[in-house]
Amino acid sequence: MNTQASTEVLICGAGAAGLTLAIDLARRGVPARLIDKLPAPFAGSRGKGIQPRTQEVFEDLGVLDRMVAAGGLYPPQRLHGADGTQADAQEIALAPPTAEEPYRTPLMVPQFRTEAVLRERLAELGGVVEYGRELTGFDQDAEGVTATMAGPDGIETIRCRYLAGGDGGRSFVRRALGIGFPGQTLGVRAIVADIQLDGLSRDAWHRSGEGDMSRQIGFCPLPRTDLFQLQAPIPLEGEVDLSAAGLQAFVDDRWPAGGLTVRGVAWASAYRMNARLADRYRVGRVLLMGDAAHIHPPTGGQGLNTSLQDAYNLGWKLAAVLSGAPDALLDTYEAERRPIAAGMLGLAAGLLDKARRGDVKRGREVHQLDLGYRFSSLSLPAERPEDALQPGDRAPDGLLRGANGRPVRLFDLFAGPHWTLIARAVDPARLPAPRPGLRLHGVGADGAFQDPGGALGATYGLADGELVLVRPDGHVAALVAATDGARLEAYLAGVGLAPIQAPRARAA
């Protein structure tokens, strides 16, 4: 049977990137369909590190506490020597929260749990994942994309305004567009498997063979499950037996003290590490995100986080363009996210080199809190010292006091699909007119909020008579003086934020 349907956005691939985009569009009321060729949700733990910046994104999407409850903190590493010695080390930087950075420690959540929480959120917003539907072809014209998918009811043709390809490292969408995916194969092949294992405690990530890649093996207890994630490099060529018996033989050979029993295998895979970056993220009405646009080694736990944040950057832009914002806004998606992926590729490859030597220490460089878009055309130039907060930077959290006396976090003001404009001691006559999609807050003696702790004054460097504009994805867009109203107004128009015009009174 061949059926026809239409929607605004078709999202191909219900991994972390596709799910995040579907949630972001659903909370903006944009009709979208999310398809995946798998018959059922992916069951593996592979991307288990949730970085602090992603935790901020999860807070905005309304799933942070559920994510924390679905996972836990990284356990200490326990290095087992060939001579039976054991040494513990905390290789993941655990930093206490600050007012500006409420989350400073990576979380560990198995990827199947992360995706389950995202699916739950999507369902709350009225969305579903359509499993068992495979994108098999598409064509685009000036108005939209016509896509074909094979599913349980046969072939379906769907017409949409945009197609988002979040279909993983072997992306059909990327290949169909003929987009190059240059990079390198890193000469490392590894096993990753979720196993039931007897013989090791669950209070540490157990490793051995550090410094000699051919002997390395690690068992990480996956929080709130009875599983360990086994990770180990393997020879570049040759068959690998991923059954329980095969993994038992593998473990017996590698684990110095012996005595471990593999009781079951929930999921297992052998893969080659690559570092590759798509030449383009956009061709007309088709966009790439996540692993479809960049792949890299798992070292540093960056892939899922970067994929999800691609979608978080894309969601508000797609929604804005669909509501009439200039199409050029969508070009800023590639302009902003591709350099971030390029930097992350270098980081993950560097960490892989360190891991080869047995060094698995991770610090702030993997937290993604310092990533920003200063270079972007969406960052309104400002005369500020290099080390001060700049347009493009992540907008820090901080505490204000509401006029009724209660504490209010800046992140509470930013949370949701809108833009946020905060004016510090600005003459109301100089404020931009209210408009849909923009929340305006006054701070100062006569404002709705006070800034007793210097959240805006010290952290943002905002003086009396100045405004800060924050994007829907939590980056500073502009830091301007109220006297610069024309520049601010032009910026707002460029991103589709225009005041509503009152209907003209009809002549009698």
Ligand SMILES: Cc1cc2nc3c(=O)[nH]c(=O)nc-3n(C[C@H](O)[C@H](O)[C@H](O)COP(=O)(O)OP(=O)(O)OC[C@H]3O[C@@H](n4cnc5c(N)ncnc54)[C@H](O)[C@@H]3O)c2cc1C
């Ligand atoms: C061992 C290992 C450890 C890792 N550890 C980490 C970590 O700690 N932290 C981290 O951030 N990342 C980690 N990663 C990386 C992370 O798993 C990926 O970056 C992440 O899954 C990418 O998400 P995605 O949504 O872009 O793609 P995917 O998760 O690959 O999802 C793509 C989806 O598209 C579907 N699809 C493909 N083609 C079609 C089609 N034609 N039609 C319909 N559907 C289609 C697929 O079925 C799939 O469900 C790790 C990866 C590995 C292998």
